[in-house]
Amino acid sequence: MRTIHVAVAGLGHVGRETVRLLLSNRERFRARLGADIELAAVADRDAAREAKALGLPPSVLRLRDPLKLATTPGIDIVVEVLGGIDAPKALALASLKGGRHLVTANKRLLSHCWEELRRAANKGSSRMYFEASVAGGIPVLQALDNSFAANRIEAVYGILNGTTNYILSSLEHSGPNATMATALKEAQAAGFAEKDPTMDLSGQDSAQKVSVLAALLTGRALPPSKIACRGITGIEREDIDFALGTLSRTPRLLGVLRLDWGKKVRLEAHVFPTLVPLEHPLAAVRRQYNAVMVKASHADDLMFYGKGAGPGPTASAVVGDIFMLCRDILGSAPARTQTPATVELIPVSESVSPYYLRLFAQDKPGVLAKITASLGRRGISISTIHQSDVPAKDGVPVVLTTHPAALGSFEGALREILALGSVSRRHTVLRMLA
Ligand SMILES: NC(=O)c1ccc[n+]([C@@H]2O[C@H](COP(=O)([O-])OP(=O)(O)OC[C@H]3O[C@@H](n4cnc5c(N)ncnc54)[C@H](OP(=O)(O)O)[C@@H]3O)[C@@H](O)[C@H]2O)c1
Structure with missing residues (x-):
């Protein structure tokens, strides 16, 4: 033998x-x-x-x-x-x-x-x-490499980091004193977060995983430094409460890789905190669990779910x-050969999504009009707008959600809005899963 x-x-x-x-x-x-x-x-x-x-x-x-x-x-x-x-x-x-x-x-x-x-x-x-x-x-790479051999993989995205998922999901229905910091401590005590959680919280850990997925699927390196990445540290408890109560959504840190296969593969790759509708399967992924959604040309939509870490x-x-x-x-199988594809990375400024924006503005006439005008000038239409009548430290909270817009246009409008003297610099931006 x-x-x-x-x-x-x-x-x-x-x-x-x-x-x-x-x-x-x-x-x-x-x-x-x-x-x-x-x-x-x-x-x-x-x-x-x-x-x-x-x-x-x-x-x-x-x-x-x-x-x-x-x-x-x-x-x-x-x-x-x-x-x-x-x-x-x-x-x-x-x-x-x-x-x-x-x-x-x-x-x-x-x-x-x-x-x-x-x-x-x-x-x-x-x-x-x-x-x-x-x-x-979760045996997702073997599946992508072998089980989908007859497919073009059009997208792979999901919850690739257990620490951030533990934090975000534990804040969903917790007591009024729970914060990002208390949730992190709890994750560390339970052994789900490292002593230094910077790589997880910043989204860099997820970006490295998106990079590995891109390399597997195209044969080409996509260094994490080229993957646009935002972490979860800017999210406040109020964002989670508002998303759950008013938008019927919940935040998840999503790593996203989209592939448009032609003579060259056009790639969209990023990591962003994203509001997911409560009826979406990713909203049901809680605690340290991971989930990877795959869109394949013939197998269509699939979800892989399980533990993303632990011995x-x-x-x-x-x-x-x-x-x-x-x-x-x-079996004396020949070594795996893969001709690296010609790859073009789509600038993240062109990536399109609906957005959630929470701002703090002075409660005086004309301020909302200036905010909406900045978005309108870039062709971004507002889906919902909510203004609280309870003033906070930095002004009155205003939450806007937009229809799908290119990130570059949205960020251009946001820069203009934050430069208004009547709007505080404090804000939260989240993508929304369409
Ligand atoms: N833990 C998880 O849940 C998990 C999940 C997915 C992937 N991974 C990956 O799996 C790998 C191992 O993770 P782990 O959690 O098992 O790490 P770990 O507990 O720190 O184990 C690494 C072991 O390798 C030894 N070692 C490291 N560099 C060495 C060197 N140059 N010479 C000799 N010994 C060396 C370490 O010794 P010292 O302690 O003396 O340095 C330690 O005993 C990492 O790449 C990690 O990203 C881990």
């Missing part, structure tokens, strides 16, 4: 669970593959201690330096679950160039180094699988990749 040798770099949350799943499923995998998947080596700064805690047999090589896995004889598949970028990049490039297949959960590595990884994989005729890098345990879901995706790679190896 053939044996496929696997090495795991990084014995942290995901690495330890990956090792446990590999060992506990060995018999099942043997039965399904007609081959043995053997854990041959592990690498971690604390490899000896972690290996002992995991009860690994002495035959499993323990290394402190992950890069050594790329040259250890006999390894077929290298699993990179180190996190960070420098050590993972060195390991991934050396492994791929040397003809080893790679499994990684590292969205940061993939989104920043896609071209180099692709070239290294071509050089070594190696494969690279990265299911866990987007939406953790169990993430390791499940990593081991799924290992299993698929074993099938490829045993």
Whole structure:
């Protein structure tokens, strides 16, 4: 019986669970593959201690330096679950160039180094699988890559970050004292948010995932720096209450990738907090859960839902990749070839959406007229307008929703409105899912 040798770099949350799943499923995998998947080596700064805690047999090589896995004889598949970028990049490039297949959960590595990884994989005729890098345990990348082979993928969008979803959804029906800060603390206490949540709250984590999705679908790198990105920190409790009570909507941080396939692929890619109608399936995605909507040319609309992080879901995706790679190896499938598409990124200023705008204006004649005139001059028509008669610190709250408008026009009008002496700088802008 053939044996496929696997090495795991990084014995942290995901690495330890990956090792446990590999060992506990060995018999099942043997039965399904007609081959043995053997854990041959592990690498971690604390490899000896972690290996002992995991009860690994002495035959499993323990290394402190992950890069050594790329040259250890006999390894077929290298699993990179180190996190960070420098050590993972060195390991991934050396492994791929040397003809080893790679499994990684590292969205940061993939989104920043896609071209180099692709070239290294071509050089070594190696494969690279990265299911866990987007939406953790949800098997959406394998589906996009394989199950939709007969389709053009027209859009992939959804809730790609569990921390922000936990915060936004927990504020939906919470007590009057709940704020973004208290919801974040709760998420951190429950283990769903990192100590430093900047990447999550700023939307950058979601942008990296949109970047990975774009690379998978087009074969071309789309660096996160090119993806327009707004986080959730500007949203106030009042916005959520108003959206729920008056607009029958709720905010979700949505990563969006739209693809218009022609001679070149025109891409729209961004991350924005977005008001979703309560009857939309994304509104039912709460707490740390993720959901990815796919629009495919023939399969039409689909939704993938599940846990986007955590050792169990993430390791499940990593081991799924290992299993698929074993099938490829045993079936002698040729290395995946993908001719990178010619891609044009549509400027985000051209992206069209209805908008929600909450402003604070002085309660005097003519102010509303100036606000609506600024929007009107750019051809933006107002859908609803609500003015509260309860003044707040910065003036009277005014909430406008618009019909679909290009972001550039909307932002131009907004700049003009915020420059009015009678309007406070304090404001909230949200997209609205059409
Ligand atoms: N955790 C999740 O829910 C989740 C979900 C999706 C994707 N991911 C991705 O999975 C990867 C791993 O995440 P994790 O949560 O398992 O991280 P983690 O708990 O920090 O584990 C990483 C392990 O790798 C070790 N390590 C890192 N760099 C090393 C180096 N240069 N040499 C030797 N050892 C090194 C770390 O040792 P030290 O602690 O000593 O640094 C640690 O033991 C990341 O790319 C992450 O983005 C995680």
